[in-house]
Amino acid sequence: MHQIAPMSEDQAAIKAAVEKTLEPFGDDYWAKTDETGDWPEEFCDAMAAGGWLGIAFPEEYGGAGLGLTEAALMMQTVTRTGAGYSGASAIHLNIFGPKPLERFGNPEQKRENLPKIISGEEKMCFAVTEPNSGLDTSSLETKAERTNTGYTINGRKIWTTGAQRADKILIIARTTPKDQCAKPYLGLSLFYTDLDPNKIERQPIPKMGRKAVECNMLYIDGLEVPKDHLIGEEGEGFKYLLQGLNPERVLFAVESIGLGFSALERAATYAKERVVFGRPIGQNQGIQHPLAKSWAELSAAELLAYKAAGLYDAGQDCGAEANSAKYLGTEAGFRACETAVLTHGGMGYAKEYHVERMMREAMLARIAPVSREMILNFIAERVLGLPKSY
Amino acid sequence: MKVLVPVKRVIDYNVKVRVKPDQTGVDLANVKMSMNPFDEISVEEAVRMKEAGTATEVVIVSIGPKQAQETIRTALAMGGDRGILINTDETVEPLAVAKILAKVVAEESPDLVLLGKQAIDDDSNQTGQMLAALLDWPQGTFAYKIEKDGDALTVTREVDGGLQTVKLATPAIVTVDLRLNEPRYASLPNIMKAKKKPIDEKAPGDYGVDISPRLSVVKVTEPPVREAGEKVEDVATLVSKLKSAGAI
Ligand SMILES: Cc1cc2nc3c(=O)[nH]c(=O)nc-3n(C[C@H](O)[C@H](O)[C@H](O)COP(=O)(O)OP(=O)(O)OC[C@H]3O[C@@H](n4cnc5c(N)ncnc54)[C@H](O)[C@@H]3O)c2cc1C
Ligand SMILES: Cc1cc2nc3c(=O)[nH]c(=O)nc-3n(C[C@H](O)[C@H](O)[C@H](O)COP(=O)(O)OP(=O)(O)OC[C@H]3O[C@@H](n4cnc5c(N)ncnc54)[C@H](O)[C@@H]3O)c2cc1C
Numbered sequence: 001m002h003q004i005a006p007m008s009e010d011q012a013a014i015k016a017a018v019e020k021t022l023e024p025f026g027d028d029y030w031a032k033t034d035e036t037g038d039w040p041e042e043f044c045d046a047m048a049a050g051g052w053l054g055i056a057f058p059e060e061y062g063g064a065g066l067g068l069t070e071a072a073l074m075m076q077t078v079t080r081t082g083a084g085y086s087g088a089s090a091i092h093l094n095i096f097g098p099k100p101l102e103r104f105g106n107p108e109q110k111r112e113n114l115p116k117i118i119s120g121e122e123k124m125c126f127a128v129t130e131p132n133s134g135l136d137t138s139s140l141e142t143k144a145e146r147t148n149t150g151y152t153i154n155g156r157k158i159w160t161t162g163a164q165r166a167d168k169i170l171i172i173a174r175t176t177p178k179d180q181c182a183k184p185y186l187g188l189s190l191f192y193t194d195l196d197p198n199k200i201e202r203q204p205i206p207k208m209g210r211k212a213v214e215c216n217m218l219y220i221d222g223l224e225v226p227k228d229h230l231i232g233e234e235g236e237g238f239k240y241l242l243q244g245l246n247p248e249r250v251l252f253a254v255e256s257i258g259l260g261f262s263a264l265e266r267a268a269t270y271a272k273e274r275v276v277f278g279r280p281i282g283q284n285q286g287i288q289h290p291l292a293k294s295w296a297e298l299s300a301a302e303l304l305a306y307k308a309a310g311l312y313d314a315g316q317d318c319g320a321e322a323n324s325a326k327y328l329g330t331e332a333g334f335r336a337c338e339t340a341v342l343t344h345g346g347m348g349y350a351k352e353y354h355v356e357r358m359m360r361e362a363m364l365a366r367i368a369p370v371s372r373e374m375i376l377n378f379i380a381e382r383v384l385g386l387p388k389s390y
Numbered sequence: 391m392k393v394l395v396p397v398k399r400v401i402d403y404n405v406k407v408r409v410k411p412d413q414t415g416v417d418l419a420n421v422k423m424s425m426n427p428f429d430e431i432s433v434e435e436a437v438r439m440k441e442a443g444t445a446t447e448v449v450i451v452s453i454g455p456k457q458a459q460e461t462i463r464t465a466l467a468m469g470g471d472r473g474i475l476i477n478t479d480e481t482v483e484p485l486a487v488a489k490i491l492a493k494v495v496a497e498e499s500p501d502l503v504l505l506g507k508q509a510i511d512d513d514s515n516q517t518g519q520m521l522a523a524l525l526d527w528p529q530g531t532f533a534y535k536i537e538k539d540g541d542a543l544t545v546t547r548e549v550d551g552g553l554q555t556v557k558l559a560t561p562a563i564v565t566v567d568l569r570l571n572e573p574r575y576a577s578l579p580n581i582m583k584a585k586k587k588p589i590d591e592k593a594p595g596d597y598g599v600d601i602s603p604r605l606s607v608v609k610v611t612e613p614p615v616r617e618a619g620e621k622v623e624d625v626a627t628l629v630s631k632l633k634s635a636g637a638i
Contacts, residue, residue: 009459009460009463010581010585012460013460013463013464013467013576013581013584014578014581016424016464017467017575017576017577017578017581020575020576021575049577050575050577050578051577051578051579051580052577052578054578054579055578064578064579064581064582065582
């Protein structure tokens with residue numbers, strides 16, 4: 001059931017419908033958003049109107065009740081059309097960002113928030129990374145201190161995607177000092193609350209690619225959070241966060257794979273048409289083989305990503321598969337984009353052929369939300385049983 | 391008014407078709423298939439009629455391989471009510487399609503059959519007309535606009551040099567042209583709803599129709615490649631070139 005080869009009738013219908021929805025948003029649309037930095041509003045509206053944002057949420061909140069497999073298929077289709085991360089990242093957070101809320105929020109929090117996220121009426125951002133702690137989440141410095149009515153949050157976050165337009169923020173902060181906790185990952189709490197622009201200063205970070213979907217530095221100064229915006233138990237936030245990590249890794253994997261296939265297709269087309277030294281450049285093995293290799297790498301990573309999604313949908317552990325797929329998929333995606341640029345010769349460096357934009361975007365998925373090194377640390381330690389290295 | 395909408399599964403219009411080396415047809419292996427774009431327009435029109443309250447039920451029918459069920463589902467996701475798949479792996483020529491549809495019409499008694507003016511695979515542009523002849527029903531082909539007018543239909547047709555308006559008594563056959571409407575995309579909630587809509591499965595034999603081919607294809611070839619042109623300095627050179635090429 002949870003597989004994509006061969007695709008079920010539903011999956012084929014999802015893929016075809018997403019392709020149709022994306023049809024009006026061609027290369028020029030994405031090239032323009034990348035130039036101006038304007039949020040891809042029309043694209044987001046079209047996806048929300050088609051009910052796509054609710055793909056993996058229960059029907060009672062207006063979702064379609066499908067699994068990670070279908071969500072992944074949808075996101076891969078988005079990047080595959082050429083939308084890349086400019087498209088995927090603009091809706092990515094609506095798809096899996098609210099998972100901790102769905103899993104661990106109370107019925108009232110879900111009823112209040114999920115339908116608005118699914119309809120696109122509200123947008124959220126996800127604030128975990130901090131300038132001084134990086135991948136070492138247990139060392140984050142943002143504090144949530146108890147008040148009579150709830151909490152006051154102070155601190156800094158970095159890289160928070162989409163914070164300029166978000167109505168809500170899913171934020172993790174320390175509620176008990178690390179040295180008073182039995183383990184470093186305890187004492188962190190998760191909140192889903194209003195992004196009050198008077199209490200959170202947001203500064204966009206100029207960056208390499210995906211200009212349309214901005215990332216921000218957040219300065220949080222006295223953000224008042226009512227008690228009922230706490231998700232689950234105080235001090236258990238990191239555990240809740242972890243639950244959403246595997247699906248997110250799978251989504252990053254397939255988004256990169258879709259992007260890679262898109263770049264590869266362009267390169268193959270160009271290699272067939274471009275004639276130098278009296279024949280198509282694609283007739284040379286020096287051009288053919290890197291393209292063929294990319295196809296094989298993307299396809300292998302794709303298989304692993306959907307294996308992870310299938311395990312997740314079946315309620316089984318998928319940590320090793322999801323992490324490996326994220327590693328392989330984002331590496332293969334980047335390599336495919338790089339190969340596409342090289343295949344285009346000088347034109348690969350020109351914006352006109354779109355592959356340089358794809359290469360810049362593919363780079364981000366190698367770094368965020370978890371780096372290659374941390375994935376390899378995970379596999380070494382948890383799968384191969386090697387001593388923890390950090 | 392009950393509307394019957396036949397839909398055909400064809401090569402997706404974005405696919406660059408390849409002729410088989412033996413020139414018997416085009417290569418369908420691993421090629422993306424979709425609903426004939428003209429049929430999307432007829433489904434859209436039927437669904438709009440239902441939304442406007444002029445149609446009571448929209449029945450989708452497809453004749454083709456098992457996978458044509460996906461095409462029916464797409465139409466159901468656009469708003470059709472139920473489907474009929476007449477399953478066959480054989481090539482079904484327009485006359486056989488029209489004969490099967492005539493039997494479906496006898497069973498379903500629709501007030502209107504809305505077809506695409508042609509399918510983009512063989513471009514036959516015959517099925518609607520043949521069906522009208524077999525049933526002896528009035529027909530309005532190449533519809534640009536369809537309006538209900540009491541028990542009749544007013545159909546504005548795209549004809550050479552302009553538009554022609556005809557009035558048809560129902561039951562009637564209408565084939566749709568490109569500019570009738572802009573078909574909607576299936577939304578995810580509607581794809582989910584479509585899963586629960588019934589699709590009856592039949593075979594051509596159930597209707598007692600002999601579908602064996604009446605036509606034989608001699609040869610299928612790629613269109614000739616356009617030769618590059620030549621630029622000339624002035625009119626005199628042009629004329630002399632044309633003369634030496636024997637064109638004038
Ligand atoms: C485009 C983009 C969007 C983002 N969006 C968000 C968002 O919405 N919300 C959010 O919270 N964050 C977001 N991030 C942040 C992202 O998750 C982090 O950049 C990522 O987790 C890496 O953290 P860091 O940048 O602090 O790197 P660091 O932790 O400083 O790591 C730097 C390098 O050191 C390596 N390293 C660190 N520790 C070890 C070790 N023990 N062993 C081996 N190598 C090690 C890392 O692998 C990495 O290569 C985004 C980042 C980018 C680029
Ligand atoms: C930023 C930039 C600045 C530039 N500045 C200048 C400049 O100032 N002046 C100037 O004259 N030019 C300039 N160029 C052009 C540059 O020199 C060419 O882009 C380069 O020589 C490649 O030529 P091409 O782009 O036509 O690629 P193509 O010749 O089309 O080659 C495309 C791809 O096919 C491969 N290929 C071709 N033939 C074979 C073969 N037989 N076997 C294997 N692989 C093959 C190539 O290695 C390449 O990967 C510049 C280019 C850039 C990107």
